Amino acid sequence: MRSSLALRMFVYFVIVIVISSSIVGLVLYVQSTKEVDKQTNELLTQIVDNAMNHTDMYLKKYDRATVSMMTSTNVKEFLNLDSNNFIPYFLSIRPMKEKVLQPLFINNPEISMVYLLGYNGLSIYDHNADTSDFSNSLLLDKLDSLKEITDKDGKLTIMDWSFLDGKLALTRKISDRQTSKIFKGILGIELNIEELTSLWKGIRLGETGYFYIVNDTGKIIYHPMSGMIGKQLDIKLFTKLRENQNQIFDYKDDVERVHFNRRSDYTGLTLVASMPLDELRAPALNIRKTTVYTCAIALIIALILAYRFGQSIIRPIKMLENGMRKTEKGNWTHVAISGRTDEMDRLTISYNMMVSRLQELMEQVYAEELKNKEYLLKRQSAEFQALQLQINPHFLYNTLETIVCYAVVQDSQEIKEIVRSLSYMLRYSVRADLEEITLANELKHVLHFMNIMNYRLGHEFEIEVTVPPELLLKKMVRLTLQPLIENVFKHAFPDGIESHHQIRIDARMEEDDFIVTVTDNGVGITPERLEELQTKMAEQHESTSQLPVRIEREGGIGLANVHSRIQIVFGEQYGLSISNNETATGAQLTLRMPSQREERSCAPVVVAI
Known part of the structure; x- marks a missing residue:
């Protein structure tokens, strides 16, 4: 049963009046x-x-x-x-x-x-x-x-x-x-x-x-x-x-x-x-009767005044309570003032001002939120589709030229493998949804990419993969690993690929984050260029839609594409980071993503792609 402030106040008044009168x-x-x-x-x-x-x-x-x-x-x-x-x-x-x-x-x-x-x-x-x-x-x-x-x-x-x-x-x-x-x-x-x-x-x-x-x-x-x-x-x-x-x-x-x-x-x-x-006690009896009657009359009058006084306090409070209940339901209600210009009226005026301001603020917040949600959805959808579809056409052109050359010269098995790998890559690349895939899928995509690259290079080049088996099923964003490998071939070996060159793919857990790294022993990145790239990557959250264009002009579309899509899917605290190797030559590209589940620890597996 809900306690009534009016009843408690009236009971307190009655107790005080009765005790004092008694x-x-x-x-x-x-x-x-x-x-x-x-x-x-x-x-x-x-x-x-x-x-x-x-x-x-x-x-x-x-x-x-x-x-x-x-x-x-x-x-x-x-x-x-x-x-x-x-x-x-x-x-x-x-x-x-x-x-x-x-x-x-x-x-x-x-x-x-x-x-x-x-x-x-x-x-x-x-x-x-x-x-x-x-x-x-x-x-x-x-x-x-x-x-x-x-x-x-x-x-x-x-x-x-x-x-x-x-x-x-x-x-x-x-x-x-x-x-x-x-x-x-x-x-x-x-x-x-x-x-x-x-x-x-x-x-x-x-x-x-x-x-x-x-x-x-x-x-x-x-x-x-x-x-x-x-x-x-x-x-x-x-x-x-x-x-x-x-x-x-x-x-x-x-x-x-x-x-x-x-x-x-x-x-x-x-x-x-x-x-x-x-007769002797008559005066005392008269005094007692007079006292009783006087106290009773005074008690009745006091109770009436106490009731009226309590109501004068409780009535505005009840009005405020009813107004608050309606406000909780979203019906912004203003409470009428009594006109006595006392504390309760001042409290009511303050409440009405608060309701008016809250109503204005909530309307602004709702409007801004609807506007932001609509803008964000449109922006994310457009950015993701644009980023997803930004596939380097030069690679496809070169691959097709290679196929034509082989086709002209001879009818060989190589044409079949190149076309099959290209088919797998295109099928894997053209999907534009936000589906999270596993590291194993990305490695498979890299394998098809290397089949084609080996034909383009004219000799076998193996990528070293040292990924623990329990991390192969960790989730990551589609088309984030292969662009990094492509970027290494494009920038790490400007004088051509020699036998001592290598590329390694690692994966590990850091607390609650899933880390995938791609390292090479190429020429690395100059300090000025590295600082410029890191600064632009850090400013990604300020102008996401313009960053890929800037990086494309200055360092390739692949890195910007990867970084943007990871942030869109997982949040701004994740993405791609670029650095030089601390103990050797070459650069290191690091993908940071959230861990989705715990896996049983096993010894790392080294494979060649």
């Missing part, structure tokens, strides 16, 4: 949650502290009020009355109410009832509520219970029950002297329970949060639900309250709630703030 959102949520929890804890602590301070201040007011009652002479006299003498008791009731109890009601209208219960068995009470079923006998019945509940040191005590329903009862032990620890009675005040609620009215603990007060035994002193007052707090909850003094903790009953408690040093009571955990 990290930012997570860090923001964690830090915000910590800060919210910290502020919530501080706020809850402050709320409970404020509520406790308000409660203590509220109770201290009644503490001071009860202390002022203890300094009253009417109270002291009442506590010291004889329970068996009812006349002083009845006489003290009116002054007690007018001078002690009534002023307390006036200064504190929230008081529902005030009572004084002496250890002497006498009691007095007054109230602002409708309590038709209340009597002194009820007070006396609770005397022993009040003695046990009320603080033994004479401190103000908050009761976990009251004589009147739904009231908050405060009691303290009193004596006839302010500094005396010998107590002679109990002073009790019962308040409207709503008074504590009004103290905490400005303090919000959520929709369902509330305060409640418990004593050291776990009894509920105050609760917003009046039915809970006086009941024992759940033992597990009370244990956690004692273990987590001044700390926030979770407790799950029907609903998981958060509790924070503070014990008053003044009253010894524990004020507990309770609110649902969901």
